[in-house]
Amino acid sequence: MKVSTDRRLRLAGGIAASMGLAGFLAGGFLVLVLATGAGLPLGESLSDRYIRGVVLFTLEQAALSTLLSVLSAVPLAIALHRARFPGRRAILRLFLLPQALPVLVGALAIVAVWGRNGVVSDALAMAGLARLDVYGLSGILLAHVFFNLPLAARLMVAALDEVPAESWKLAGQLAFSPTTTFRLIEWPAIRQVLPAAASLVFMLCATSFTIVLVLGGGPSATTLEVAIYQSLRYDFDPGRAVVLSLLQIVLTALLVMAANRLGGDAVASFGLGGRTKRYDRTGALLKLADGAVLALGLLFIASPFVAVVIAGLKADLTRLLTEEAVIDAALTSLWVALSAGLVALLLSLPILAAIEALASSERRSGSRLARQSRRALEVTASLVLVVPPVVVGAGWFLGLRQVTSVFAAAPYVVVLTNAAMAVPFVVRILGPALATGHRRSEKLADSLGLAGLSRFQIVDWPAIRRPMGLAYALAVAISLGDLGAVALFGNREFTTLPYLLLQRMGSYRTEDAAGLALLLGLLCLTLITSSESATKLRHGSGR
Structure with missing residues (x-):
């Protein structure tokens, strides 16, 4: 594969990922407007x-x-x-x-x-x-x-x-x-x-x-x-x-x-x-x-x-840890969070690869089109800051209601919403590392004709390997603690730890709520601090 072909493929992948992200964020709201049938x-x-x-x-x-x-x-x-x-x-x-x-x-x-x-x-x-x-x-x-x-x-x-x-x-x-x-x-x-x-x-x-x-x-x-x-x-x-x-x-x-x-x-x-x-x-x-x-x-x-x-x-932590509702909520939270973190990475990596391909074209030719396209991709990665999760959830809540059971589709909507929430943070963590790696190795990689999987293994992966764990852990922690999307879609069959915690608060079971808060907080803090420490250790071993 030629280097120019590799850049075009990276650009196509980034555009596809950004369009998917933008389509999900804007689609629910547009469907919501149409579904109401009113001005x-x-x-x-x-x-x-x-x-x-x-x-x-x-x-x-x-x-x-x-x-x-x-x-x-x-x-x-x-x-x-x-x-x-x-x-x-x-x-x-x-x-x-x-x-x-x-x-x-x-x-x-x-x-x-x-x-x-x-x-x-x-x-x-x-x-x-x-x-x-x-x-x-x-x-x-x-x-x-x-x-x-x-x-x-x-x-x-x-x-x-x-x-x-x-x-x-x-x-x-x-x-x-x-x-x-x-x-x-x-x-x-x-x-x-x-x-x-x-x-x-x-x-x-x-x-x-x-x-x-x-x-x-x-x-x-x-x-x-x-x-x-x-x-x-x-x-x-x-x-x-x-x-x-x-x-x-x-x-x-x-x-x-x-x-x-x-x-x-x-x-x-x-x-x-x-x-x-x-x-x-x-x-x-x-x-x-x-x-x-x-x-x-x-x-x-x-x-x-x-x-x-x-x-x-x-709180009675022993009882909470063995309670069926808590176990089910914890398992639901974990699979939703792990899935959302993975989707966030799968969306962010093609967008970052396309941004770097455009940045490379901009450095070589000073192309104004490449610069504007790069900025457009960067804006797309931060769209969730403009369209908040509750708005996204509200759109899909009413839009899906017209065609299917809202609660049957709830897990998928929550995973995608949480993944979209995490994309700006994943891009901020991995983007600088990938840009630094490209600036250091780009000319040599081009002269050697590296493209496709070989270029990813030799140029991209060494640059993002160290911060990848932190980016994934942060995406998972964001999803674990989120209440925005699940507040609309939560029900008896689909309950996460934050939603269960909100329910226990609403029913004045304050000791249970305090115990769940401790478990949820420890889980999120452990994810972040352990990933940050592991990242720093890998940095240290690489010196």
Whole structure:
């Protein structure tokens, strides 16, 4: 096979995979619109008081969550970067865990710490003060800050790590005060990543589903995604679901465009603390202040994990592990998650191969068409950010209802939806490694005429072998903890662990819910941390 033929085949495979992904994401919604058999009274709907309230609350809670997360992250990131102690990297690794923790488990953890019967409320009651109520806007904000504060702090630490060493040396030589160091060095570095962090957090909060579903306080605390779910699952109002889905897609598309324009690829900027050496002077008072900030941040982020473990251990884990419903839900979750992870890889690899084939053509000829086509494929890989899972599920839920049994098709729709959710993350993990491998070996591979399977074995596979395990584990963990798609399709015959956990919460079986949350959280965290460790070990053995 010729090299040119190999590139054409890679491009064809990538286009086919991207069209399949786009067709699944857009197809359900298009079928939904056609299946309703009615027009879309957008003007009338936008004047609807309930819909206006949902849109405004979606934007309000996202804006407040972003403000709290980003403002809190600034002093925390600076204290982390300035401090030097043996456990610093461990703290930065702890900041990875909220992203690996299933959102439903995180919401339960917030209730265990801040809820009416939580640790903080008990302390307030002992002091003669009123207990807290986390259901409504306050609980949603707490949960969003728990998940997004570490994310924003890591982005800012990564930005500070990129400050040239000469700047820190100059700060030490000129004996800059902490205020001057912040004004001339720290703030300019943080300011560069601040739009990216804020836009990313805002988008995550605006598309939040599970947190609002669990902690929302009724109609006054409902976001667009939860309203779509309620319109189908409880009210069965397809017309309203269509309008809400359109509004959600438009809102998310605007957010993604704003994120790309303001911040670029923020997700690629994570850092675990490099070897940056600071020479600026810190007095005892500043060290004390840094210690207080770190202690408060660590307490806020670590306490929900501790609460999940303590509450989970109080449950009858032996009974849960032998209960037929739990075993069936666990097996269902595992096969759905493993299948979704595999499908995500099978979709991502052809898209990445096509992107690299177009990048190669762009480097050789500077083709504008190749550049535009490459960007189109990159956008397609991130389409799930524009069309959220609840919208996809809503579309297929009503579309399939016209031709077959929705619940018979449920497993396949959930697997495909979860796989689509994981594709952007798999592409982000494998893409840089594959691009680096191609830049290093492309000319030699072309001169040797490597193509087809030989090129994959010699050029592609060595580049992606190390991060492949992490990409697959992340895809599996995303599917294991997802509640978006299965919330619509779940039933007695098709129950996953998150769906069973939601059912136990709804029937006030709190001990069972706590035990299931512990099992689900441990399963997801083990997948992520073990895969990351294995990846790093393979990296080390390759040096």
